[in-house]
Amino acid sequence: MQHFDTAPFLRHGLVSALLCCAIALALTVSGQGAWDVQLAYSLGIGLVSWLVIDLGRAWLTRASHAAWPPGWRGLLLVAGGISAGYVLGSLIGKAYSGSAQYLPHQQGTVWPLAITIAAGGGVSFFFYSQGRARHLQARMAQTQRDAAEARLQLLQAQLEPHMLFNTLATLRVLVSTDPARAHTMLDHLIAYLRATLGASRAVLHPLAEEFDRLRDYLELMAVRMGPRLTYQLDLPDALRTVPVPALLLQPLLENAIRHGLEPQLAGGHIAVQARTVSGATGPCLQLQVDDTGVGLSAGAPGTAHGFGLTQVRERLATLYGAQSALELIAASAGGVSARVTFPLKSGPPA
Incomplete structure (x- = not known):
């Protein structure tokens, strides 16, 4: 069973939080609303998505050494994480702002939903690429260790008969002399x-x-x-x-x-x-x-x-x-x- 690694999990959370801050700043500069309100919505959506995707990834790969769920499971996980982040994060932002609106954006739900999908998909792909690279490096290192151990055992197996043959040759002479x-x-x-x-x-x-x-x-x-x-x-x-x-x-x-x-x-x-x-x-x-x-x-x-x-x-x-x-x-x-x-x-x- 794969051990849950806390360091990458927290690192992914930090990256997600920084991206949320950047999105909130961009929306504020573009006139979409107050900075703190945009930040509440952005952090709510981004961090909920991160928690669902990263914890889901750890759970789905708990019985294997894979860095990411293969095939449709990985895609479904990302889609579920983005959807959960969009819904729950918007509720968090709404509770913070005290607004009756589901989202503070004047353009309705299409624009913020597009931002959520783009940011969530992009960050997920980035984390997936990093995890896959680390997984491949670990597999290569393990393969190299296995090859080195096999080579050492072969060398040792060659040395033992070498000594044995020399000794038996001496015994052959001493038996008669x-x-x-x-x-x-x-x-x-x-x-x-x-x-x-x-x-x-x-x-x-x-x-x-x-x-x-x-x-x-x-x-x-x-x-x-x-x-x-x-x-x-x-x-x-x-x-x-x-x-x-x-x-x-x-x-x-x-x-x-x-x-x-x-x-x-x-x-x-x-x-x-x-x-x-x-x-x-x-x-x-x-x-x-x-x-x-x-x-x-x-x-x-x-x-x-x-x-x-x-x-x-x-x-x-x-x-x-x-x-x-x-x-x-x-x-x-x-x-x-x-x-x-x-x-x-x-x-x-x-």
Whole structure:
């Protein structure tokens, strides 16, 4: 059911009252009678018409999202509002002026009736055009939000199998070379999939859940790499409930391990941290993945433009637009820092 919006209702009333004042002034200047009497008639006719049409419009569209009753209902509503305004407003003016005449105009009823029809029809069409424009804008905005959400879900659906296939490929090797480690890795994979696939498919989730999934993934990789992989996760308590895109950082971890640590015989260390920074439009959340691997120059071709990074960039652009950024920074001592920044929104995800 559509919610009654008070602001447009009052705005329509104000516009109607101003138009009535202008009509009363024009009639007074043209010698049709005293200003206060013309104003009483004009306001009576105009405001009664406005109330009947606007309240009738709200009642007729209460069960839909339409801005105006469709077809003959809309035309009948305008005709009824103008008729009610003409009759009741004239009675109000007559009561104010104390005149025995139904209307104060010397030309009889044709001229004031024509003014009422023209003004009422013109104002109704103006309000109809405004309402329709707002309705179309709201529909377009909703369509864009639905499309963005569908795109984000598609991107997330692409990321999950990507990680799964990489893990299964590793398991295939370990089954023949190290069955014990393969068994341990399979246990971690089952726990990871249970936590990931059992969670809601919401576009956003709390940052604490993102870090939990990162820990699960790093434990999987630690089985494969053994002592060649060490890691540290740094999540301040104040940021645990901040909503972030699901599986946002996992592609960055995959890049750090595959292109940074694995080509290096000694392996290396990965550190993931979250912090707040100042942005151009307010506070931002910054998530950073640091590795001590071989670095960008020695990494595999396409490291900075691979599948995972492309997905991260597209998801950030869809959710946050130009307010977000993904940076890859070569560390002076070797390794890479992948840094994601986007506007900070506190509280649980919507």
